[in-house]
Amino acid sequence: MIRAGRGLYSVQTDTGRILPCRLRGNLKKRFTYSETASHVRRVEKTKKLAETNPIAVGDRVEIEVSESGTEGVIEVVQPRRRALVRRSGNERERQTLVANLELAVIVFSAAEPRPDLFKLDRFLVLAEDSELDILILLNKADLADPAELSEALAEYREIGYEIITTSRITGEGIEALRAKLKGRLSAFCGPSGVGKSSLLNSVQPGLRLKVGETSEITHAGRHTTVQAELLTLEIGGWVADTPGLRQVEFWDLLPEDVAFCFPELAPLMGYCKFANCRHRTEPGCAVRAALDEKRVSPRRYQSYLQMTEEPTGRN
Numbered sequence: 001m002i003r004a005g006r007g008l009y010s011v012q013t014d015t016g017r018i019l020p021c022r023l024r025g026n027l028k029k030r031f032t033y034s035e036t037a038s039h040v041r042r043v044e045k046t047k048k049l050a051e052t053n054p055i056a057v058g059d060r061v062e063i064e065v066s067e068s069g070t071e072g073v074i075e076v077v078q079p080r081r082r083a084l085v086r087r088s089g090n091e092r093e094r095q096t097l098v099a100n101l102e103l104a105v106i107v108f109s110a111a112e113p114r115p116d117l118f119k120l121d122r123f124l125v126l127a128e129d130s131e132l133d134i135l136i137l138l139n140k141a142d143l144a145d146p147a148e149l150s151e152a153l154a155e156y157r158e159i160g161y162e163i164i165t166t167s168r169i170t171g172e173g174i175e176a177l178r179a180k181l182k183g184r185l186s187a188f189c190g191p192s193g194v195g196k197s198s199l200l201n202s203v204q205p206g207l208r209l210k211v212g213e214t215s216e217i218t219h220a221g222r223h224t225t226v227q228a229e230l231l232t233l234e235i236g237g238w239v240a241d242t243p244g245l246r247q248v249e250f251w252d253l254l255p256e257d258v259a260f261c262f263p264e265l266a267p268l269m270g271y272c273k274f275a276n277c278r279h280r281t282e283p284g285c286a287v288r289a290a291l292d293e294k295r296v297s298p299r300r301y302q303s304y305l306q307m308t309e310e311p312t313g314r315n
Ligand SMILES: Nc1nc2c(ncn2[C@@H]2O[C@H](COP(=O)(O)OP(=O)(O)OP(=O)(O)O)[C@@H](O)[C@H]2O)c(=O)[nH]1
Pocket: 139, 140, 141, 142, 143, 166, 167, 168, 169, 191, 192, 193, 194, 195, 196, 197, 198, 199, 210, 211, 212, 213, 214, 217, 222, 223, 224, 225, 226, 242, 243, 244, 245
């Protein structure tokens, strides 16, 4: 399923045709997902599903095509593998942004808007928790001071993240980005106005995605892209353009699981004196020791503290 409207979905068939489809009525009610997210660390929880959307972009479906052959009905939604899931806005509902994706492309801009690294960390944790491959794009490189740029990048490269600096204006990084997207299902996510749709237009000029005006995006609440949509790439693969997220709320991430989503903290787990250590003020804490020895960035640690302070789980 590549696009969702009001009760009407676009489904791309194996032959590449795109058909408008409705959802079989009873599917909406008894909707269950077999969740295969295989976190060994996660205690199996019974999840009462309150989904914002019963079916998400990226879901594989079986359809019955009408006699005329011009439309269809979605009969079966196949079990999802990995998905990008968050808690939606003020509602206590689970929202699947994109299903069955392999790669999360997290887009930030070097300027306009200024990068909020704490927000970047939240996106990273969201993607890590879903066990996705991750690529960070630092867009609008043309607006940045190169020295400042490399400083921001170093922190993430040190802990193993791949970052490509890109610019729609100079074309920097576009070819490298294309190579990363080729042949897989990926999703662009990040705050509004960072240039997600612009970059996709550069990757494939025929897409003609709507792009926001710079003057508009400074007003809070302006979103140019309003719905996730899966685009077919000529080089092979699919990529979802998603609307910018103002807030990244986790759906069911437990505070004790957060450290596992920090690549520099995960290897330390199990080495604290207390098994239930929250890595704050406990004696014999391996995280605090790594922090003292400057093996962990104080800013990233701050990010960890912020994320475990709030109620991250469903309550
Ligand atoms: N200087 C510069 N401006 C850019 C670049 N990429 C995008 N922009 C501008 O940034 C603004 C926002 O771009 P969009 O592509 O609409 O941003 P978006 O991330 O898709 O935003 P939402 O759809 O609201 O989530 C537009 O005015 C673009 O022209 C870039 O590399 N350099």
